[in-house]
Amino acid sequence: MSRKKYSVAIRDVIAEEMRSDPSVFVMGEDIGALGGVFGCTRDLQKEFGKERVRDTPIAEAGYVGTGIGAALTGMRPILDFMYLDFVYVAMDQLLNQAAKLRYMYGGRATLPLVVRGQQGIGRGNAGTHSQSVEAFFTHIPGFKVAMPSTASDAAGLLRTAIRDNNPVMFIEHKALYASSEEVPDDPNFAIPFGKAAVRRQGKDVTLIATSLMVGRALEAAEALSKEGIEAEVIDPRTLLPLDLDTMLKSIEKTGRAVVVHEAHKNNGVGAEIASQIMEAGFKFLDAPVIRLGAKACTLPFSLVLENAVVPGVDDIHKAAKQVCYK
Amino acid sequence: MDKQTILQVYETMLTIRKFEEKALHLFEENKLRGSVHLSIGQEAVAAVVGAYLRDEDYITSTHRGHGHAIAKGARPDKAMAELMGRETGYCGGRGGSMHIADVEKGNLGANAIVGGGIPHANGAALSAQLRGTDQVAVSFFGDGAANEGIFHETLNIASIWKLPVIFICENNQYGMTTAVDSVTSVKDIAVRAAGYDMPGEVVDGNDVFAMEKAVKKAIKRAQEGEGPTLIEAKTYRWKGHWTGDPEVYRTRDEVEEWKAKCPIKRLEKHMQDKKILSLEQIKATHKKIDKLIDEAEEFALSSPDPDPATVLDNVYYEGDK
Numbered sequence: 001m002s003r004k005k006y007s008v009a010i011r012d013v014i015a016e017e018m019r020s021d022p023s024v025f026v027m028g029e030d031i032g033a034l035g036g037v038f039g040c041t042r043d044l045q046k047e048f049g050k051e052r053v054r055d056t057p058i059a060e061a062g063y064v065g066t067g068i069g070a071a072l073t074g075m076r077p078i079l080d081f082m083y084l085d086f087v088y089v090a091m092d093q094l095l096n097q098a099a100k101l102r103y104m105y106g107g108r109a110t111l112p113l114v115v116r117g118q119q120g121i122g123r124g125n126a127g128t129h130s131q132s133v134e135a136f137f138t139h140i141p142g143f144k145v146a147m148p149s150t151a152s153d154a155a156g157l158l159r160t161a162i163r164d165n166n167p168v169m170f171i172e173h174k175a176l177y178a179s180s181e182e183v184p185d186d187p188n189f190a191i192p193f194g195k196a197a198v199r200r201q202g203k204d205v206t207l208i209a210t211s212l213m214v215g216r217a218l219e220a221a222e223a224l225s226k227e228g229i230e231a232e233v234i235d236p237r238t239l240l241p242l243d244l245d246t247m248l249k250s251i252e253k254t255g256r257a258v259v260v261h262e263a264h265k266n267n268g269v270g271a272e273i274a275s276q277i278m279e280a281g282f283k284f285l286d287a288p289v290i291r292l293g294a295k296a297c298t299l300p301f302s303l304v305l306e307n308a309v310v311p312g313v314d315d316i317h318k319a320a321k322q323v324c325y326k
Numbered sequence: 327m328d329k330q331t332i333l334q335v336y337e338t339m340l341t342i343r344k345f346e347e348k349a350l351h352l353f354e355e356n357k358l359r360g361s362v363h364l365s366i367g368q369e370a371v372a373a374v375v376g377a378y379l380r381d382e383d384y385i386t387s388t389h390r391g392h393g394h395a396i397a398k399g400a401r402p403d404k405a406m407a408e409l410m411g412r413e414t415g416y417c418g419g420r421g422g423s424m425h426i427a428d429v430e431k432g433n434l435g436a437n438a439i440v441g442g443g444i445p446h447a448n449g450a451a452l453s454a455q456l457r458g459t460d461q462v463a464v465s466f467f468g469d470g471a472a473n474e475g476i477f478h479e480t481l482n483i484a485s486i487w488k489l490p491v492i493f494i495c496e497n498n499q500y501g502m503t504t505a506v507d508s509v510t511s512v513k514d515i516a517v518r519a520a521g522y523d524m525p526g527e528v529v530d531g532n533d534v535f536a537m538e539k540a541v542k543k544a545i546k547r548a549q550e551g552e553g554p555t556l557i558e559a560k561t562y563r564w565k566g567h568w569t570g571d572p573e574v575y576r577t578r579d580e581v582e583e584w585k586a587k588c589p590i591k592r593l594e595k596h597m598q599d600k601k602i603l604s605l606e607q608i609k610a611t612h613k614k615i616d617k618l619i620d621e622a623e624e625f626a627l628s629s630p631d632p633d634p635a636t637v638l639d640n641v642y643y644e645g646d647k
Binding site: 025051052054056057063066067068069073077092097102103104105108110142164165166 | 419457483643
């Protein structure tokens with residue numbers, strides 16, 4: 001085990017996979033000499049050269065489409081997005097092309113493609129650099145979607161993503177890059193998709209949280225504990241596939257659930273999770289599931305306003321008590 | 327062009343023509359549905375490119391892509407079955423006319439989003455470059471796609487990385503119902519190559535020998551590591567944009583003028599003049615292709631529909647790397 005930052009864990013896995021598999025390469029904006037704005041590709045160009053760590057023009061649709069062609073013909077590209085907000089510039093290539101080609105070709109094509117980058121709040125980047133994009137990629141069938149909340153998960157899930165033969169949307173969080181923890185040194189350490197992590201055990205209420213919200217849910221759980229409410233905190237880790245079983249097992253015990261994400265609450269992934277819980281686990285529920293997510297407005301620039309839009313520890317705390325009727 | 331290649335190009339053009347005439351007939355008989363975009367009149371472009379690509383080379387194609395697929399070696403029977411949405415079609419009935427692909431044979435697919443497939447050729451060329459092979463990739467697209475942003479992004483990337491890719495714009499004069507000159511900043515799309523520091527050439531797309539010259543040069547350039555080429559093949563689609571197009575945007579005279587420039591008739595005349603094929607041999611070739619297409623129709627009509635129980639298959643690749 002080595003203590004690593006989330007960003008370094010990502011960098012190291014890319015390097016290890018590039019060493020062991022010559023078909024893996026990286027493309028993106030400012031990833032070479034700079035090593036990416038957040039350092040996730042730092043020094044990779046020094047080790048692997050400009051051919052395999054390719055700086056692209058600012059042409060997101062162009063390099064995603066180029067990545068698709070490479071993936072169709074035997075390569076395993078990793079497409080680096082400086083900000084995942086920029087996926088909208090490349091949406092046709094991502095959702096009409098990458099997501100659909102295998103199916104439309106009757107299964108006679110594989111697209112081992114990783115699209116990775118960061119999203120979310122924390123730097124006062126305003127509406128086009130602070131949002132959360134996962135719902136788009138869980139709505140259109142074809143992508144798998146991973147959202148690591150810790151350094152170790154980032155490493156294990158990214159290795160799975162790179163070795164997967166499907167397009168994977170790998171969603172990191174800018175406010176988590178500096179967080180660190182022990183990460184296994186095993187160059188084959190991989191976390192399978194579709195296995196949620198139970199971050200905290202509890203018997204009274206289930207808090208289902210993604211990415212940055214996992215930490216906030218854990219904080220809320222500590223506060224709840226002081227009031228005699230023991231919250232179980234579940235991090236799905238991947239949204240597609242989604243580990244409903246682990247959530248249902250928890251809810252069978254607690255009878256109550258709060259789903260919290262940083263993305264907009266309206267039509268968000270939380271609505272899907274809450275519905276799946278209701279469809280499969282209604283008999284376990286003692287209270288309606290509560291969803292928490294960003295308010296239905298563009299992410300504002302002011303940090304004061306940003307904090308007012310995205311769920312905070314207090315919001316989670318309050319929702320947990322509400323489903324406990326306390 | 328040697329005699330053998332001339333005959334190959336000729337048979338490919340005839341196959342495309344008769345395949346599409348059959349598709350139109352079946353559509354009118356209500357045996358085909360969905361979108362069917364015909365390239366009748368444009369066959370020379372696909373046929374010549376197909377003749378000079380090897381099996382291991384790549385193409386990307388368009389919504390008007392039957393010709394490209396056939397020229398890259400697609401079997402008419404499996405292609406017709408796909409047009410009918412049958413299980414035996416190239417995509418098992420999941421893609422239809424606008425998505426015929428045969429990735430293992432280098433056809434990375436027709437693409438129903440205008441310009442959508444252009445960068446995929448770039449990627450295949452990058453893949454060849456990274457793997458150190460001498461494969462080349464050809465991207466077919468129409469005049470309409472040359473006004474999409476993705477066209478410009480792709481050409482820029484191909485140029486800076488000197489990718490072994492050939493961009494072939496089939497300028498058939500109309501983007502759906504809109505005349506190309508009414509929506510395009512330049513008279514010749516080929517001049518846009520200059521903006522991306524690559525050769526750009528206007529070619530008579532109905533002349534197989536003009537196409538031959540341009541395509542050979544572009545392949546050589548790609549294989550020698552000099553990078554991409556843009557070829558603009560001026561041609562014309564005889565039929566409407568889609569089956570049922572009222573064609574209010576052009577005159578009958580204009581269509582007739584272009585029919586007089588039929589690439590197949592031109593080659594037939596050349597072959598007779600040069601004594602490559604006699605009239606009898608030409609007639610025999612027509613009969614041979616008619617039979618091939620009739621068999622394709624029969625195969626498609628007698629093929630089963632896909633099983634609804636399999637509708638969720640192949641959303642994802644299942645299994646390990």
